[in-house]
Structures are given as C-alpha cells and as structure tokens.
Amino acid sequence: MSETGVFDDSAIRTKSQDRLGRAQFAERVAGKISSAASGPSTVFGLTGEWGGGKTSLLAMIEESLADPWCIQHFTPWAASDPGTLIAEFFATISAAMKPKLRTKVRKSMAGILTVGSAAAEMIPVAGGAAAAAAKQAEDFLSRPEPFDKQFRRLSEDLRKAEVKILVVVDDIDRLHVDELMSLFKTIRLLGNFPGIHYLLAYDERTVCDVLASTPMANQSSERALKYLEKIVQYPFATPPLQPVHREREVASSLATVADRCGLDMNEWARENDAGRSSASDLLGLIPRSDLTTLRSIHRLCEQLEVALLSVGPSEVDFYDMLLITYIRLTHPTLHRAVFDSKSSLLGTGMTYALERAGRPQSEWQAEINRSTDGVSEGTQSELRNVLHYMFERVPRADHRIARQIGARYRPKRVSDATYFDRYFYLTVPLGDISDRDVIAGIEGIVQDGRLLSQSDLVAALSDERKALAAEKANRYLLNPESLRTASAGQFALASTALCERLIEEPEHSSPNYETTRMVGLLLLQAMSKSADTDGRQLLDDFESRFGPVRTAFVLSSSGVYPTDENREDRPPNSVWLENHRRRQYDACIDDLTGSTVDRSIGVLGLAQFLDFETRSRVSRQMLQMLDSGVELVELASRFVGSSERSGSRRPGDFYIDEFEQFVPRDRWTVSPMASLDIQQSDDFTEMKRKIAHFSLASESL
Known part of the structure; x- marks a missing residue:
C-alpha cells in the first residue's frame, strides 16, 4: 500500500524491487534480445493477462540489457488516429539515433514511412483510402530512385552505424482494431531494417479477439493467432504468480485492510490445526482461475476496505464480507442472484434438512450456471463451494472440500437473517440497529443503572425493533468485554430497570423471549460477580x-x-436458587391446598420452571393428598388454564401432560362423564372441575 492509503498498483522499476522471483526470467529474455542485436529486425513479445506484471517485467528486462542498447518507449494508444500513430512511431525510432545518423536517414525513412502511412490508410479496416495519403504515395513512388533501392541504402547506413535500438511498446491490447492493424503493418514495413528490434507487451487473448473481428480473420480465433505469430516471432509468457507469493500477498493485503479498519486479524499469519493459514484456506476456497495477479488481489482488498468502512468494520463478519465482495467483483450476476435468493439461503443446514426436497442439489448448480454463463464447469463447481461456506443450505459441489475460515457458527455471518442485508446495502438498513449502538446502549444502562432516553438502544427497545435489538444485546451480554469492571450492583440495577420497562406480568401469553433473556443475562452477570450468598440475595x-x-x-x-x-x-446456581426453589414449592402447595388468598400464582404457571427435585417434592405431596382422601378432580382442576394469571396458559384448556408429571396415569380413577355440561350458574372453580373431570374420563376410555 502506498503512502496515500491506496494499494499501489504501479510497476516496479528495478530488479531489486522484485518480490515475485521474476528477475531471473527477465535476465533470460534480455539475453535472447541481446543475441539478436546484430541480426535482422526481430519482434519479441511479452504476453500475460491484465495486471499480471508485464510492465514490471519490461522494466527488469531493460535493466538487464547491457550497453550500447538504445531503448525507446512507444505509447500507441495515445495516438488519435492511425496516421498519427505512424508519425509518432517514426518519431520514436528517429529519436533513438545519434544526431548525425538521424539527419542522414530521416529523409529516406520519412519517405518509406510516407508510403507506409498511405498503405495503412488503404487498409480496408481503416475505413478507406484518404486522398491526401494516396497523393503522397504517388509522389514518393514517382521519384527517380526505386523504393527497394532506397530501402537497401538505408539498411546499409544503419548497419554501418551499428545501431542497436529496442522499441518497447506496452499495452497494445488497449488499441482499437484500426490502430492495432496500423501498428502491426508499420512494424512489418520496418521489420527488415537491421538493428531496430521490438518488444511488444500484450494480453494475447484480447489481441486475438480484436484481430478476429477483421475481415482477414473472419471471426476465427485460430486465424487471428496465426496472424499474430507472423508479427511476433518470439513471444515470452509472463510467469504465473507462484502459490507462495499469491498466499503471501493475500495475507499481507488483508492484514493491511484489517489494520486500517481497526480490526485485529492476526490469525491471517497463524496456522490452523491442519498446518494451513487462513489465507491458504481462503485461496483453497476461491476458484483457482481467480486472484491470479497482484492487481486482482489489490482490487479485491480495496473494495473490501471500502465495504467494511461503509457498513462499519464491527457490523459484519470479515471473511463473509470478503467473499461477498469477491463475488460482486468477479461474478456480478451471481451476486445479484444471491441477493434475490435471500429467503431460500438463510438458516443452517440442519434447519434446511426438512425442506431440502423442495430445492434439490441440481437446482442450486443450475442457478449458479445461469448466473455465471461463460465460466468453466470447474469454476462453477468451485463457486458453489464458496456459497456453501457462507450458506449451509447450498450443498457442497465436492464433499472432499470442507475448508473453514474461522468458526462455522460465529456471529454476524451473512447467513444470519439479521445481518444479511448489511452485506449488500453496505450500511445498517432501516429497521435495524448497529451493533455499535447496541453495545453503547448496554454500557450506558449498566453504568447509569437506568434507561437513557437519548440511547439508540432504548429507542429501538421502544419500537418495532424491540426483539431485534434485544437479540443483538443478548449476543453481546454472553461475553460483555467492555463491562468487565462493572460491579454486581450495576448489573442488578440494570436488570431491574429493564424488567420494569420491558416485561409485564405474564397473563395469557409468554413475554417476548429476547427481551426477557436480556433482563436475565444482566441478572446473571450480577449474580456471577457476587459471592454465592450475595448472589442469592440479589435474586431474592x-x-x-x-x-x-x-x-x-x-x-x-x-x-x-x-x-x-x-x-x-448445580453450584453456584443451586445456591442462588435455594430460596427461589423454596418459594416455588410453597406457591404450588398453597395453590393445591387452597390456603392462599392470591390465586394468581399456581402450580400450572410454575410447572414448566420447576427443577427435578422441586417437582418431585410437589408430586409426593399431591400423592399424599390423594391418599388422604382429596379427590383427583380437585387436584386436576389446578391444571386448567384460568383467567387468573397462570403464565402463558390458555383459559379453559386442561394441561394433561403437565398433570401427568405430578400424578401418574395409574392413579387416574374417575367416574365416567359422557359429555361436558357447563351450566351458566357454575362459577369458574366449578367449571375447572368439570373440564378436568371430563378430560380425565375421556383419557380413561
């Protein structure tokens, strides 16, 4: 990364800057060029994909060439038209000559190039002959001295002067078809001049695609390649990025991104249990055809940094955002398909197992194939593994591939419905609340012991985001790093303040699970920070x-x-809950014996919360009551939901499973009851008895 804070994609200038082990290759290419110095003009090529390091290799090749080479750079794509391109090409070559020789050959070469310019303008692909160019060609060819004689004389002058000129032409794959053809024809025109050699750098596939569009190639890639081989006698392929260099560059670039985003990502430099680094696992997951150049790696990391800083570095999972960014850059149609498939992607593999028959494995692969048309089958299968890593509902293409980068079930993953949209909108969407605001809100509640009205968390807990905000708060409260120094009293006050605000006394339905859990986790933190007996007192x-x-x-x-x-x-919970369990037992017995005035709390409302010991004690007491003559129906009526508060029990329903936990079926002896006869004059106690009696009688049939 450069001092500007942007990944530097500039080419290196010297072999001392080489960090990809290509200096020796550059020296070998330079040796080949030197061996051709005294011979006829030769066209060398340096091929490689865009961003593959061709310009850096050109610099190292030049450095490796010994004197007296005169190296000139020609930039063909800077010319505005084919005529200008030829003129600039002539200027480039003449500039490489010594002044005396330049003056001597200028007139002859200008004439030759004038013919070349006219010829270039007469190429069909250039759009037809220009009248002025034709006139120049006619004037030149009408001179007393024939063309070939001028050519031989100029060649002899260059040979005597022992000219060694290397014209370096980079980025010819940027040229339009007419410009490319003009360049090639000009090189061919001058191709027999001794001492003038050429080194062209280009992406072979791109150049062949351009040539294939000419009438000469007639859309044939094979013919286009044959033509290119006639122009470039000795092409050298840029060495691919070695795996060790690729992994090193990925690791260092991602570490740089993490550092700039304020994230601690030291694990990029560490090895996992299998002896592989996280960078190695990442590259083992991404298709082998991608991230093969420094430019593609730096481009991905630049986009990743922007995405993280846009949404907030701590608001998403680093690895998932990296892969989503990779798909967005390299396979944009697939990226859109992933976003559109939100409902079928979210959840875990186990959750999806019951639904899998509705979306067979072949359908997932077909969706990927449609979204990556033109990509090889191997790459499409590898992309399915990338999706499987992020979304368990997408089956792996190859069950031998099971690499993981970090823990599978870590927080904030893209497969989490509460985080998915952040990866695509690159912000915290409306209707959501940032994790940063949640943590700040929890810290404020704990430190102040009350709900601050200006807190974004308090605002979210008061609107339609309540469950979502509480869920995010609970994830943090499982390990509240920033609240390690908070006291038990602070957590206790926070749990009290939230309970008063969020949880009403349960009547006919359970309170919201997430908000209730939020209060519970704060209370648990308070008890955990106390001595056992002090924790019991906090609960009391x-x-x-x-x-x-x-x-x-x-x-x-x-x-x-x-x-x-x-x-x-179990300890320490058993100590904290000692008095609580005693009160539960007493409340159950008071309900069963009818000795309590407050019938709002009873055995039915508490049954689901009893531990094994307390339930056993209540059961023994109920069996003793039966043995002492209390009617079975009398006890069973306590397990009929009422309008009184009984947790989340529905009024009029007999909860037979809960009753069986206390009184086994072999003790269910009741008289038959053919129908449930509820009279208008019956009070609710009598109604509950009849409902219990009818239910038990029905079970006995």
Whole structure:
C-alpha cells in the first residue's frame, strides 16, 4: 500500500524491487534480445493477462540489457488516429539515433514511412483510402530512385552505424482494431531494417479477439493467432504468480485492510490445526482461475476496505464480507442472484434438512450456471463451494472440500437473517440497529443503572425493533468485554430497570423471549460477580419486586435454570436458587391446598420452571393428598388454564401432560362423564372441575 492509503498498483522499476522471483526470467529474455542485436529486425513479445506484471517485467528486462542498447518507449494508444500513430512511431525510432545518423536517414525513412502511412490508410479496416495519403504515395513512388533501392541504402547506413535500438511498446491490447492493424503493418514495413528490434507487451487473448473481428480473420480465433505469430516471432509468457507469493500477498493485503479498519486479524499469519493459514484456506476456497495477479488481489482488498468502512468494520463478519465482495467483483450476476435468493439461503443446514426436497442439489448448480454463463464447469463447481461456506443450505459441489475460515457458527455471518442485508446495502438498513449502538446502549444502562432516553438502544427497545435489538444485546451480554469492571450492583440495577420497562406480568401469553433473556443475562452477570450468598440475595430482592412467574421467565430464558434432562440445579446456581426453589414449592402447595388468598400464582404457571427435585417434592405431596382422601378432580382442576394469571396458559384448556408429571396415569380413577355440561350458574372453580373431570374420563376410555 502506498503512502496515500491506496494499494499501489504501479510497476516496479528495478530488479531489486522484485518480490515475485521474476528477475531471473527477465535476465533470460534480455539475453535472447541481446543475441539478436546484430541480426535482422526481430519482434519479441511479452504476453500475460491484465495486471499480471508485464510492465514490471519490461522494466527488469531493460535493466538487464547491457550497453550500447538504445531503448525507446512507444505509447500507441495515445495516438488519435492511425496516421498519427505512424508519425509518432517514426518519431520514436528517429529519436533513438545519434544526431548525425538521424539527419542522414530521416529523409529516406520519412519517405518509406510516407508510403507506409498511405498503405495503412488503404487498409480496408481503416475505413478507406484518404486522398491526401494516396497523393503522397504517388509522389514518393514517382521519384527517380526505386523504393527497394532506397530501402537497401538505408539498411546499409544503419548497419554501418551499428545501431542497436529496442522499441518497447506496452499495452497494445488497449488499441482499437484500426490502430492495432496500423501498428502491426508499420512494424512489418520496418521489420527488415537491421538493428531496430521490438518488444511488444500484450494480453494475447484480447489481441486475438480484436484481430478476429477483421475481415482477414473472419471471426476465427485460430486465424487471428496465426496472424499474430507472423508479427511476433518470439513471444515470452509472463510467469504465473507462484502459490507462495499469491498466499503471501493475500495475507499481507488483508492484514493491511484489517489494520486500517481497526480490526485485529492476526490469525491471517497463524496456522490452523491442519498446518494451513487462513489465507491458504481462503485461496483453497476461491476458484483457482481467480486472484491470479497482484492487481486482482489489490482490487479485491480495496473494495473490501471500502465495504467494511461503509457498513462499519464491527457490523459484519470479515471473511463473509470478503467473499461477498469477491463475488460482486468477479461474478456480478451471481451476486445479484444471491441477493434475490435471500429467503431460500438463510438458516443452517440442519434447519434446511426438512425442506431440502423442495430445492434439490441440481437446482442450486443450475442457478449458479445461469448466473455465471461463460465460466468453466470447474469454476462453477468451485463457486458453489464458496456459497456453501457462507450458506449451509447450498450443498457442497465436492464433499472432499470442507475448508473453514474461522468458526462455522460465529456471529454476524451473512447467513444470519439479521445481518444479511448489511452485506449488500453496505450500511445498517432501516429497521435495524448497529451493533455499535447496541453495545453503547448496554454500557450506558449498566453504568447509569437506568434507561437513557437519548440511547439508540432504548429507542429501538421502544419500537418495532424491540426483539431485534434485544437479540443483538443478548449476543453481546454472553461475553460483555467492555463491562468487565462493572460491579454486581450495576448489573442488578440494570436488570431491574429493564424488567420494569420491558416485561409485564405474564397473563395469557409468554413475554417476548429476547427481551426477557436480556433482563436475565444482566441478572446473571450480577449474580456471577457476587459471592454465592450475595448472589442469592440479589435474586431474592429481584423476585420480591417482580414476583415468582416473571422471575421464572427471566431465569429460564437466561440459562440459570438447568438444561439437562433431570433438571437438577448445580453450584453456584443451586445456591442462588435455594430460596427461589423454596418459594416455588410453597406457591404450588398453597395453590393445591387452597390456603392462599392470591390465586394468581399456581402450580400450572410454575410447572414448566420447576427443577427435578422441586417437582418431585410437589408430586409426593399431591400423592399424599390423594391418599388422604382429596379427590383427583380437585387436584386436576389446578391444571386448567384460568383467567387468573397462570403464565402463558390458555383459559379453559386442561394441561394433561403437565398433570401427568405430578400424578401418574395409574392413579387416574374417575367416574365416567359422557359429555361436558357447563351450566351458566357454575362459577369458574366449578367449571375447572368439570373440564378436568371430563378430560380425565375421556383419557380413561
């Protein structure tokens, strides 16, 4: 990268600057040119794709040529028309001669080139003969001395002067067809002059495409190549970029981008468990036909830097943005197809397994083929592997290829529905909230213990972005790096402030999972930063303020409750939850015995949150109640949803699975009940008894 902050695509000037191991190749080409010095005029070629380093090689070849070579550069694409091109070409050659010789041969060469100019104008591809050029040709050819005699005399003068002129012509692949043909015909016209040699640099495929459009080639690439071979006697192909140089350039360029974007990407220089660097894995993923020149690598990195700085470097995944940028630059139609296929691309492979029959593997490949028309089948298959790396729903083309750059399930990936649009709009879209604002908002809430009205996070939590903002906040709260020094009290105050703002007492539906989890993760941070008994006290204070059901939702969503099958509390959670579990048990027993005045909390509302031990204790108590004569229907009625608060239970539904967790089916003995007969005079307690009775009787049939 240059001092301007832009990747420097300029050609090197000396062999000492060579970092691709091509200096020796340049010396060998220079040796071949030197060996032809005393012979007839020779046209050498240096071929290579655009951005492949031809201009740098030209500089090293020139440096490797010993005196007394006189090297002149001709820029054909700077000429405005074929006539000007020929005049400039003559000026370039004459400028290479010593003054005395230049004066002596100028008149003869001018005459010869005048004929050449007229001849060039008479080439059909040039659009017809110009009257002035024809007149010049007629005047010249009518002179007493024949053309071939002038040519021989001029050749002898050049031979005696021991002229060694090398005309270097770069970028002839930039010329239009008429300009290219004029250049080639002029070179052929002067091709027999001794001591004047040519070194042409070009992309062979491009030049052949231009030549194929002439009547001479008649759209035949083979004929175009044959014609080019008549002009260029000794073409030398630019050596391809070696894998080690390619990997080194990718690694260093991407590290530069990361540094300029303020990202720590040192892993580019490290090896993974397989002994490969991340840069190596990247190049193993991208089609082998791409990123084969320094220019293409630098172009990708420039575009990547702009994309990252546009959306925000910390708002997307570095590797996914790199690959999306690569597809946008090299396969724009495929890039548009990916954007249009958003709904079918998002999600994980496991999620998609059930739906896969609707989008077979062949359909994915067909979509890629349609979007990359003209690309080889091998490249199309490799592109499918690139898409698979970003989107699991796209099957791999080759199951032997399973390279990963970083962890598969890392945050902010393009396959995440909440981040996908950022990769294409290159900004945080409307309806979204930036991760930076989320983190700043969390820091403000924790540090101030209250919701700041000017916070973008607080604003998002108050509008239609609430669930999305809470989800992003939760990802950060799993490992809040910037809040390591915050105290338990600060986290506790933050959880209280958010619970008051975001979570109402559950009635007929569960509170939003993400907002509830956000409160829970803040409370968990508070307890984690406290001694075990202090953490228990924090939870007791929270529950006394918000009640057992709201507290249970908060603890469940944040992972404080056990997740294993037996649901046993383990330290330090078991210490924190000690009083909480006791209160849950007491609330269940009070509900079952009818001894509580507040019937808003009961066994049905708490059943889903009980650990194995508490549930077993409640179950034993219920079985003892049955043994003591309490009716089964009386206990079962507690598992009918009511208009009273019972978590997310629907009024009038009997939750038979939950009831079975406490009372096994072998204890279900009830009298038959043919139909559910609800009377208008029945109070809700009686209605619940009848619903429970009818449901149990139906199960017993």
